[in-house]
Amino acid sequence: MRGRRLYLDGVSVVFDGFRALNNLALVVEPGEMRAVIGPNGAGKTTMMDVITGKTRPTAGIVTFGDLDLTRMDEAAIANLGIGRKFQKPTVFDALTVFENLELALKAPRGPIACLRWVLAGGGRTRIEEVTTEIGLTDRAHDRAGILSHGQKQWLEIGMMLMQDPDLMLVDEPVAGMTDAETEHTAKLLARIAGKHSVVVVEHDLDFVRALGCKVTVLHEGTLLSEGSIDHVQNDPRVVEVYLGR
Amino acid sequence: MDTAQPSRARLGLRAVMITAVAILAIFPLLNQLPADNVFHVSDFLVSVSGKWICYAILALSLDLAWGYAGILSLGHGAFFALGGYAMGMHLMRLIGPRGSYGHPVLPDFMVFLGYQELPWYWLGFNHFSFAMLMVVAIPGLLALVLGWLCFRSRITGVYLSIITQAMTYALMLAFFRNDMGLGGNNGFTDFKELLGMPLNTGAARISLFYASLIALVASYLFCLWITGTKYGRVLTAIRDAESRVRFLGYNTTSHKLFAFVASAMMAGIAGALYVPQVGIINPGEFSPGNSIEAVIWVAVGGRGTLVGAVIGAFSVNGLKTWLTSAAPDLWLFVLGGLFVAVTLFLPKGLVGLLQGRAK
Ligand SMILES: Nc1ncnc2c1ncn2[C@@H]1O[C@H](COP(=O)(O)OP(=O)(O)OP(=O)(O)O)[C@@H](O)[C@H]1O
Ligand SMILES: [Mg+2]
Numbered sequence: 001m002r003g004r005r006l007y008l009d010g011v012s013v014v015f016d017g018f019r020a021l022n023n024l025a026l027v028v029e030p031g032e033m034r035a036v037i038g039p040n041g042a043g044k045t046t047m048m049d050v051i052t053g054k055t056r057p058t059a060g061i062v063t064f065g066d067l068d069l070t071r072m073d074e075a076a077i078a079n080l081g082i083g084r085k086f087q088k089p090t091v092f093d094a095l096t097v098f099e100n101l102e103l104a105l106k107a108p109r110g111p112i113a114c115l116r117w118v119l120a121g122g123g124r125t126r127i128e129e130v131t132t133e134i135g136l137t138d139r140a141h142d143r144a145g146i147l148s149h150g151q152k153q154w155l156e157i158g159m160m161l162m163q164d165p166d167l168m169l170v171d172e173p174v175a176g177m178t179d180a181e182t183e184h185t186a187k188l189l190a191r192i193a194g195k196h197s198v199v200v201v202e203h204d205l206d207f208v209r210a211l212g213c214k215v216t217v218l219h220e221g222t223l224l225s226e227g228s229i230d231h232v233q234n235d236p237r238v239v240e241v242y243l244g245r
Numbered sequence: 246m247d248t249a250q251p252s253r254a255r256l257g258l259r260a261v262m263i264t265a266v267a268i269l270a271i272f273p274l275l276n277q278l279p280a281d282n283v284f285h286v287s288d289f290l291v292s293v294s295g296k297w298i299c300y301a302i303l304a305l306s307l308d309l310a311w312g313y314a315g316i317l318s319l320g321h322g323a324f325f326a327l328g329g330y331a332m333g334m335h336l337m338r339l340i341g342p343r344g345s346y347g348h349p350v351l352p353d354f355m356v357f358l359g360y361q362e363l364p365w366y367w368l369g370f371n372h373f374s375f376a377m378l379m380v381v382a383i384p385g386l387l388a389l390v391l392g393w394l395c396f397r398s399r400i401t402g403v404y405l406s407i408i409t410q411a412m413t414y415a416l417m418l419a420f421f422r423n424d425m426g427l428g429g430n431n432g433f434t435d436f437k438e439l440l441g442m443p444l445n446t447g448a449a450r451i452s453l454f455y456a457s458l459i460a461l462v463a464s465y466l467f468c469l470w471i472t473g474t475k476y477g478r479v480l481t482a483i484r485d486a487e488s489r490v491r492f493l494g495y496n497t498t499s500h501k502l503f504a505f506v507a508s509a510m511m512a513g514i515a516g517a518l519y520v521p522q523v524g525i526i527n528p529g530e531f532s533p534g535n536s537i538e539a540v541i542w543v544a545v546g547g548r549g550t551l552v553g554a555v556i557g558a559f560s561v562n563g564l565k566t567w568l569t570s571a572a573p574d575l576w577l578f579v580l581g582g583l584f585v586a587v588t589l590f591l592p593k594g595l596v597g598l599l600q601g602r603a604k
Contacts, residue, residue: 052492078494086492090486094482103482104493114474114475
């Protein structure tokens with residue numbers, strides 16, 4: 001087991017008077033996998049924005065181990081070992097798949113280090129492993145800009161894997177994927193969990209069930225319910241706001 | 246852009262660059278041919294192409310900042326001018342007692358303005374190596390301070406461009422003032438020698454021409470190296486999606502700062518080579534229009550390709566030299582029209598056109 005505990009308490013985010021997060025609490029233990037579900041606009045992505053330093057909380061505590069994430073910038077948080085796959089895949093269109101992965105590969109990040117960077121055998125092997133894992137071996141030397149949406153989705157996942165983070169925040173990984181790909185993703189995440197903590201946001205409940213982990217339900221920026229998938233699916237409050245629609 | 250080019254096209258661009266340098270390299274030799282020989286290159290063409298080589302270095306530096314790192318500087322002319330002023334200060338010190346007033350140390354304008362002694366910031370400029378250090382250090386320092394202030398506050402895009410433009414304008418106004426001790430609106434001129442070589446000789450002209458050509462090749466190789474490393478790929482990633490790069494753990498401020506400072510230093514070198522060739526430097530070099538013209542060279546040639554910047558600098562300046570004698574009133578309209586036309590119809594510039602042909 002490696003990594004630290006992610007701890008959120010009393011977190012609120014207010015955009016122009018609108019409460020995207022409202023007194024949210026969440027704890028993810030090292031090595032734990034957690035699924036987060038909730039209707040559109042529930043604040044799932046905003047929660048990830050707060051953890052990764054993109055959005056500063058209006059109030060509340062966000063810590064990783066004993067480190068206060070609200071005082072760090074995005075790069076520092078990423079270097080602590082928090083990786084993220086964005087809901088809307090953003091890969092570097094002008095670079096090849098291989099180069100995208102190389103940029104993400106865990107290595108010194110300063111300008112001088114990058115100037116002197118030589119891709120050694122170990123790094124190359126790791127890139128090839130991940131390229132195989134995400135099924136883009138044939139496309140390794142194509143520009144990322146010409147990939148299909150699904151392939152960019154995979155490349156995003158690959159870039160997150162390259163960083164080898166202790167905590168992975170995975171926002172809607174299977175949107176736009178085929179059933180076979182969805183299954184592959186579920187297996188991939190299950191394999192990763194245990195060594196890394198993983199937080200997965202997803203709408204697809206079959207997928208969440210396949211993950212077989214604790215589920216957190218968000219609604220209007222607050223925690224609505226938490227527990228096993230069966231527990232939350234039978235929680236009347238959840239049924240009312242989300243599942244029953 | 247560069248990274249995405251098929252390697253054949255990239256090799257083609259390098260071949261263009263090598264050819265251009267080879268042709269320029271024999272210009273001074275062709276100048277020796279009798280005037281009626283078809284290959285004769287006139288004195289005028291030799292001296293004007295020496296200037297264009299300096300502009301090409303400026304264009305390369307701008308391409309590194311804009312084409313790769315996405316920093317659209319509308320004030321790069323300021324770095325060029327500062328490098329030029331540093332060289333100018335050295336040339337002024339070398340005049341020594343040969344000025345019109347015959348003062349042993351003070352340049353003419355200081356005698357005229359009643360200076361008793363040399364201001365402290367003129368000290369050291371009598372040494373060539375110190376002056377050359379200042380040629381890169383002053384533009385580099387300005388870029389460091391300005392870049393740090395802007396990048397850490399995440400000022401990008403049009404706001405950053407406006408700030409750089411304001412910077413060069415402010416410097417122009419400052420350099421116009423006599424009490425800056427830098428020659429006021431007349432600037433520096435009447436240079437006598439450099440490295441023991443009288444400047445008004447053919448040998449000096451040819452030496453400066455080759456020095457500029459070597460600097461161009463060195464700048465090109467430097468940029469080629471930078472953009473070929475992982476650092477270069479980080480820069481293109483920042484250009485296309487800066488915030489995503491941060492989430493990968495890169496402190497984009499330091500990456501942009503490094504590129505901006507390196508670019509400003511290159512521009513300073515270009516200015517330093519330019520001044521002894523034209524024999525004058527004045528605050529007009531800071532004029533915002535100069536910086537904008539440099540952006541147009543890069544856009545016309547094709548940004549993010551390096552070779553495009555060089556091609557753009559030569560072709561636009563060639564056109565300018567021809568037009569300003571043929572139809573001087575037209576030049577600004579042509580320049581503006583060129584920019585609009587390239588933006589609309591040739592987003593990849595002349596290089597894009599060449600590559601389109603090659604396919
Ligand atoms: N930068 C912002 N400025 C203003 N409002 C925002 C901003 N970001 C998010 N919101 C709002 O906050 C609410 C929560 O958005 P968020 O993206 O976190 O929801 P989500 O749970 O991820 O939804 P989805 O399932 O659609 O991805 C939404 O109503 C959204 O419009
Ligand atoms: Mg979302």
